[in-house]
Amino acid sequence: MPELMILAEGGGSGGNVPVVILLAALATFAIAYVIVGPGRQRRGPKRHGDIPLAMRPYHSDEELETTGMERAMSWGVALAVFASLFVPLYWLIEPERINNRVDDFYEQDVQAGRALFAEACASCHGTNLEGGSAPHPSPDVDAPWPAPALDNIVARYQDSEIVDDVHEFIMLTLIHGRAGTPMNAFGVASGGLYSDQQLEAITAYILSVQTGQLPEVEAFVGRSGDDLFDQHCARCHGPQAEGYVGPQLINVFERYGWDPEDEASLEQARAAILDTLRVGRNVPGEAPMPSYEGVITEEAMVAIVDYLESFQQTGGPRAGQIGGEPTASDDEETSS
Numbered sequence: 001m002p003e004l005m006i007l008a009e010g011g012g013s014g015g016n017v018p019v020v021i022l023l024a025a026l027a028t029f030a031i032a033y034v035i036v037g038p039g040r041q042r043r044g045p046k047r048h049g050d051i052p053l054a055m056r057p058y059h060s061d062e063e064l065e066t067t068g069m070e071r072a073m074s075w076g077v078a079l080a081v082f083a084s085l086f087v088p089l090y091w092l093i094e095p096e097r098i099n100n101r102v103d104d105f106y107e108q109d110v111q112a113g114r115a116l117f118a119e120a121c122a123s124c125h126g127t128n129l130e131g132g133s134a135p136h137p138s139p140d141v142d143a144p145w146p147a148p149a150l151d152n153i154v155a156r157y158q159d160s161e162i163v164d165d166v167h168e169f170i171m172l173t174l175i176h177g178r179a180g181t182p183m184n185a186f187g188v189a190s191g192g193l194y195s196d197q198q199l200e201a202i203t204a205y206i207l208s209v210q211t212g213q214l215p216e217v218e219a220f221v222g223r224s225g226d227d228l229f230d231q232h233c234a235r236c237h238g239p240q241a242e243g244y245v246g247p248q249l250i251n252v253f254e255r256y257g258w259d260p261e262d263e264a265s266l267e268q269a270r271a272a273i274l275d276t277l278r279v280g281r282n283v284p285g286e287a288p289m290p291s292y293e294g295v296i297t298e299e300a301m302v303a304i305v306d307y308l309e310s311f312q313q314t315g316g317p318r319a320g321q322i323g324g325e326p327t328a329s330d331d332e333e334t335s336s
């Protein structure tokens with residue numbers, strides 16, 4: 001009876017109830033057995049002690065029709081009592097018992113995740129998941145790289161157009177890391193130290209401590225686009241927009257269809273870039289382009305786009321040339 005084994009090992013708070021029911025059912029069965037069970041007729045002298053087995057007379061017709069039948073029917077009654085008590089009660093209790101077990105496993109995961117987080121993540125993301133920072137991987141950049149708060153990650157991605165499932169998003173971020181950023185890969189498959197199960201535990205922990213509160217939109221207070229770019233974009237797109245983990249932005253307007261001859265194409269390119277800033281882009285395994293909706297104001301986004309526009313070039317990639325001397329070929333293409 002496999003269910004008996006499951007019952008016997010039922011741990012946790014609800015684990016004892018089925019055992020009690022089982023014992024009660026067994027006790028009822030035992031009482032029924034004593035009262036009407038087959039044992040009662042057995043007493044008295046051995047009936048056929050000396051006669052070899054094969055030659056013993058079988059029960060008489062009278063015996064078969066009375067005692068024998070009663071005995072069989074008593075067994076039936078006893079088993080029916082047992083089944084009618086045990087099965088429905090088991091059916092009633094089992095879902096709760098399973099839920100309790102699932103809760104227990106979840107609780108264990110969260111505990112394990114908490115310990116792993118303290119060991120592997122807290123140095124950058126903060127002991128209480130409040131966020132922090134890490135040095136930029138490039139030695140040329142002094143500004144630290146912000147490590148996002150994780151106690152609000154569900155709220156932050158709730159209305160996201162680039163992330164449908166936050167649990168999966170966290171798992172993929174942990175397994176693959178984000179190449180080029182301080183966020184390393186932690187999954188064994190990508191050379192990290194942690195099994196998927198351990199990463200699931202960390203994820204369960206993160207999801208268990210969500211505050212549900214969104215960070216406030218950063219005040220704009222008339223800052224320059226240049227300044228905003230340095231704060232928000234330079235770590236990924238390079239201080240000169242020359243590209244780093246994100247693409248260079250020196251001719252991004254052209255990539256979005258801008259043609260200096262055509263006024264309307266400028267507005268279209270600006271609108272498309274503003275849209276990229278609002279929505280962001282998810283690139284599994286790499287630093288995603290963050291969504292700036294709700295992070296900075298619309299005004300700040302426009303100021304950044306103005307700043308980008310101020311150094312746009314045409315004619316293909318132009319790494320590291322903002323403010324630099326344009327080459328002869330630049331001249332030709334931009335003035336044509």
Ligand code: HEC
Pocket residue numbers: 117120121122123124125133134145146147148150153170173174178181182183184186202287288
């Ligand atoms: C060396 C510092 C560092 C460590 C250690 C670190 N992270 Fe990160 N993590 C970062 C940075 C920086 C980012 C942001 C990368 C970016 O800009 O895309 C990040 C991003 C993330 C994100 C995505 C957040 C978002 O809003 O998109 C998650 C989730 C995350 N880390 C979880 C973890 C967990 C869990 C651990 C521990 C297993 C960990 N990180 C360890 C630095 C770190």
Ligand code: HEC
Pocket residue numbers: 229232233234235236237245246247249252255273276277281283286287288289290292304
């Ligand atoms: C965490 C790194 C990161 C940050 C911070 C970041 N970006 Fe990006 N950005 C990317 C990546 C990666 C892509 C490329 C996404 C893809 O492959 O589709 C990208 C793409 C873009 C694009 C589209 C480029 C194209 O050719 O399609 C624009 C425009 C852009 N970013 C502007 C910005 C601006 C402006 C900021 C600051 C407000 C910013 N990004 C901040 C990583 C970042």
